Amino acid sequence: MRVVGRGQSAGRISRVPEFDFIHWIKQQIKPDARVQIGIGDDLAALKWDAKDLLLAGVDQVLDGVHFDSQFHTPRDIGRKAMNRNLSDCAAMACLPAAALATVALPHGRDLQYARELFLGMQHAADAFGCTLVGGDTGAWPGKLVMTVTILGRSAGIAPVTRGGAKPGDRIYVTGPLGGSILGRHMTFEPRVQLARTLAGEGRITSMIDLSDGLSRDAAHIGRASGAGILIESDRVPIHEDAQALFQKDRVSPLDHALHDGEDYELLFTSGFDFTPDVAVKIGRIVAESGVWIERDGRREPLEPRGWEHQI
Numbered sequence: 529m530r531v532v533g534r535g536q537s538a539g540r541i542s543r544v545p546e547f548d549f550i551h552w553i554k555q556q557i558k559p560d561a562r563v564q565i566g567i568g569d570d571l572a573a574l575k576w577d578a579k580d581l582l583l584a585g586v587d588q589v590l591d592g593v594h595f596d597s598q599f600h601t602p603r604d605i606g607r608k609a610m611n612r613n614l615s616d617c618a619a620m621a622c623l624p625a626a627a628l629a630t631v632a633l634p635h636g637r638d639l640q641y642a643r644e645l646f647l648g649m650q651h652a653a654d655a656f657g658c659t660l661v662g663g664d665t666g667a668w669p670g671k672l673v674m675t676v677t678i679l680g681r682s683a684g685i686a687p688v689t690r691g692g693a694k695p696g697d698r699i700y701v702t703g704p705l706g707g708s709i710l711g712r713h714m715t716f717e718p719r720v721q722l723a724r725t726l727a728g729e730g731r732i733t734s735m736i737d738l739s740d741g742l743s744r745d746a747a748h749i750g751r752a753s754g755a756g757i758l759i760e761s762d763r764v765p766i767h768e769d770a771q772a773l774f775q776k777d778r779v780s781p782l783d784h785a786l787h788d789g790e791d792y793e794l795l796f797t798s799g800f801d802f803t804p805d806v807a808v809k810i811g812r813i814v815a816e817s818g819v820w821i822e823r824d825g826r827r828e829p830l831e832p833r834g835w836e837h838q839i
Contacts, residue, residue: 606648707769
């Protein structure tokens, strides 16, 4: 982990000796036989099995978008930053191997705050044998921004993409949806092991993690597969948090389940039947493009209304 540039103009962490922080981080990292060169150089070096596929992804979290630093603890923020990327590993049924992280701290944050962010990331990564091998730190007058780059390995199981669904496939979700803003958006557990089990059986045709909302993420599978999505409204599992939100905003629990996002459950398709203790069937893949919902025997278009970043 290094800092770009030197001196105050480079955006040094306010009141934090940067290299003391980096040295502290190095002391927290557990030895990993795959890591030949770790934190401290310009690049890390990992041993990789020539028969294994390397998967890579990157995601960021922004104060005021993915969390509220006035309300959420730095450890919870760090955990979420890592878990979002671990959930992407679950979406493709790969094993997390290593991660790199960047943080742009607001001026005024101290060393203990930075440490807590790291410990949150480390706690999440350790649960899946994932090692932090580098990154970058800095400070600026804006809000907190964190980015994690994840490296995963296929480890004997072919990655599952969004593009393999076929008409007639069933659509499944691994848990109840809606109302995550009441707290689950910070405390979710990535479904890595479940994804590996499902994909290892060779019965999954496509998969995605539900970060932007069922209606929007299902559309991603439909587009990538060149097919349509039909959701049966009475089959969608609704979380009790969606029921609680309904009491506050009078938005129906079903609408919360369809559109809220940040549930981080898996949405997948298969030609096989699964029992409800594994996943809940919520619809099927159809030949007609688009996303559709079936209510009381009538089919109508379902507008994707989940989260979409504006750039």
